Amino acid sequence: MELVADGLGVRAGDVWLLREVDLHVRPGECLVLTGPNGSGKSTFLRVVYGMQEPAEGIVTVGGASPDERDRSFRRRVSALLDDSDFFAEFTPVQHLELLGTSFGADLDVDALLEDAALADRADVTAGSLSAGQRRRLLLLGVTARPFDVLLLDEPERALDVAGKGWLTDVIARATGNGAVVVLATHHPPLLDAADHVLELGAPEPAR
Numbered sequence: 001m002e003l004v005a006d007g008l009g010v011r012a013g014d015v016w017l018l019r020e021v022d023l024h025v026r027p028g029e030c031l032v033l034t035g036p037n038g039s040g041k042s043t044f045l046r047v048v049y050g051m052q053e054p055a056e057g058i059v060t061v062g063g064a065s066p067d068e069r070d071r072s073f074r075r076r077v078s079a080l081l082d083d084s085d086f087f088a089e090f091t092p093v094q095h096l097e098l099l100g101t102s103f104g105a106d107l108d109v110d111a112l113l114e115d116a117a118l119a120d121r122a123d124v125t126a127g128s129l130s131a132g133q134r135r136r137l138l139l140l141g142v143t144a145r146p147f148d149v150l151l152l153d154e155p156e157r158a159l160d161v162a163g164k165g166w167l168t169d170v171i172a173r174a175t176g177n178g179a180v181v182v183l184a185t186h187h188p189p190l191l192d193a194a195d196h197v198l199e200l201g202a203p204e205p206a207r
């Protein structure tokens with residue numbers, strides 16, 4: 001699947017967050033969004049996930065307008081955005097078993113938890129995990145399932161040094177498998193993964 005933006009303009013209230021953005025992100029490529037707090041990175045991701053309409057121009061994912069309400073779109077586009085959550089009463093093992101069932105995927109749960117350094121937290125409820133462990137579980141939840149496009153909003157949040165290294169590997173595996181990855185970050189080393197960089201600036205007043 002390809003991500004294409006043509007003359008894209010996105011507004012928030014009475015300001016333009018971005019304007020006249022053209023992009024063509026091909027399978028196996030990574031687009032990294034950078035910019036200060038409030039510059040519009042999360043909003044851009046919401047537009048790509050079909051949660052918000054562009055004010056100008058078009059954005060397409062796999063040739064169609066994004067629509068998070070559409071089941072076939074959600075099966076191909078995996079997103080970890082600001083408001084993503086998990087079931088606090090479920091353990092990491094239960095989360096991954098549910099994921100495998102939902103997607104008809106035969107997941108090697110033990111290997112996935114080992115890879116995410118969650119093996120010794122496999123059977124405690126997610127609500128009692130540390131912030132970094134919760135983030136690892138959320139990242140597993142969006143990357144252990146099949147996808148063609150992966151959207152990540154500041155995925156490095158709460159991760160320790162080893163966790164950030166794991167995240168870098170996860171992103172490389174996703175692009176290596178031919179997925180489009182779009183991520184917003186304040187962690188400059190993740191720019192090393194970028195085939196395209198969209199640097200957002202201060203919002204401009206709309207007239």
Ligand SMILES: Nc1ncnc2c1ncn2[C@@H]1O[C@H](COP(=O)(O)OP(=O)(O)OP(=O)(O)O)[C@@H](O)[C@H]1O
Nearest residue numbers: 012013017035036037038039040041042043044184
């Ligand atoms: N629904 C909305 N209505 C009005 N303004 C909004 C709305 N959603 C976001 N904004 C504003 O748009 C701007 C961009 O917000 P956004 O969350 O996209 O920035 P960001 O680059 O992801 O920031 P951060 O680095 O802090 O996560 C902010 O000023 C925010 O207050």
